[in-house]
Amino acid sequence: MYLSFYGLKENPFNVTSDPSFFFMSRRHKEAFSHLIYGIKEKKGFLEITGEIGTGKTTLCRVLLNQLDKKIKTAFILNPNLSELQLLQAIAEDFGLHIDNKNNKLSLLKRLNDFLIEQLEVDNNVILILDEAQNISLELLEKIRMLSNLETEKEKLFQIILVGQPQLREKLRSPELEQLKQRIGIRYHIYPLDEEEIEKYIYHRLNVAGFNGSIVFSDDALKEIYKYSRGIPRLINLVCDKALLLGYVLEAKLISLDMIKKSIREIEGITE
Template sequence: MYNDYYQLKENPFNATADPDFFFSSKTHSEAVANLIYGIEQRKGILVVTGEIGTGKTTLCRKIFKLSTKRIKFALILNPKCSELQLLQMIVHDLGIETKSKNKYSLVQALNEFLIAESSQGNNIVVVIDEAQHLSVKQLEQVRLLSNLETEKEKLLQIILVGQPELYDKLQLPALRQLRQRVAVHFHVQPLEKEDVRHYIHHRITKAVMDPHESRKVEFTENAIDRIYHYTKGSPRTINILCDRALLAGFVADTYSIDDEIIQNCAKEILYCEHH
């Protein structure tokens, strides 16, 4: 609605996990470096945790774009299923065709696929998002898949992405063997106060039709302070609040988003969240 008014080619604060809008804060840059290291060094199991809305899914999609053609990905978005169904989803997402759908046949087909890909110098990565929903049996299945290896390297890299409850679940005695196989664990932190200003500027700059346009929307320093106060640095909440603020600015016919606009929008959003 407000894109034409602000001379934007797209919504800068869309809630989707768009890697083109990835912001390299300190915590997100470190997460990328850790994941790329774990993948390239074929470390096996990698874990990424973070609170809701800290940008974990966007982070994974950024990894997909940064990686070379030698690295092939499978992305599992909804792991609320049985361990057999999880295995079927992984095999299907990797494009492996099997006549039989039982566990033995699927693992056999996956192993043959991984050996063939490895012989061509390819690296296979399975990313499981919302992994805090995985059951103990499913996580044990993940551990067994991580055992697929040659004498020299892991054939399959598995990235478990989830909320902090995932870390808590991995501490269970029944998952001791899996926990010992986690080579990289990175916890994504919310944005720091100074990052919020750069984050907002980064997203608007990405979305404007002409970066040199003098009528570009601006958030005042007091507005930035308010945004950090209300969002605690959560990228998703920042997006929701800034999107509402741009709409309010459009209605008020202003290119300057001040703290009053932010405060009013925050009240609306908080009201919606509590009712």
């Protein structure tokens, strides 16, 4: 609605996981470096956690876009499945042909054959399980056993567990002691620092075709940080509301009062 008013080509503050808008904060850079290291060194299990809205899924998409062709990947967004359903989803995302007649044993054999084939041509294989905090203890243990597919010298593939902080708590369960011992890389993504808020906002505006017409006042930026606590998804929600309000008011200077009103709308607080 407000794009033409501000001279933008697309919405700068969508809450979808769009890698083209990804802002590589200090902590996202560190998380990315940990992932690359874990993948190259074949560390087996990698664990990435962060609060809701801190950009974990988008970071995974950025990672997938930057990996070379020698790394084969499967990205499971909703792994809260039965063991058979998860194996089917993994096989399908690796591009393996399966049919409804495949049972667990045949799927495991097909997956193991695929991993051996990739090893023979010097390919690395990565499995990313997003929202991993929702996976049951039983299924997490099955996933650990899946990692037993290996040669005498190295792991056949790396498994990246991505989730909210509850994932860390779940992995401390006595039932998952063996899995916890296999995690070679751990990193927790914290929200943006206050000094990164302005850079984040203008980065997204620039990607959307920003021509310099929008200005967020200093006190508006401070209020955004105070409300969002540096969580990108909340920053997006506030900024989107504020730009819509600016369009209604025909204002291109986003003020403190506009941010406060936008926050009240998000929180459902009537004046």
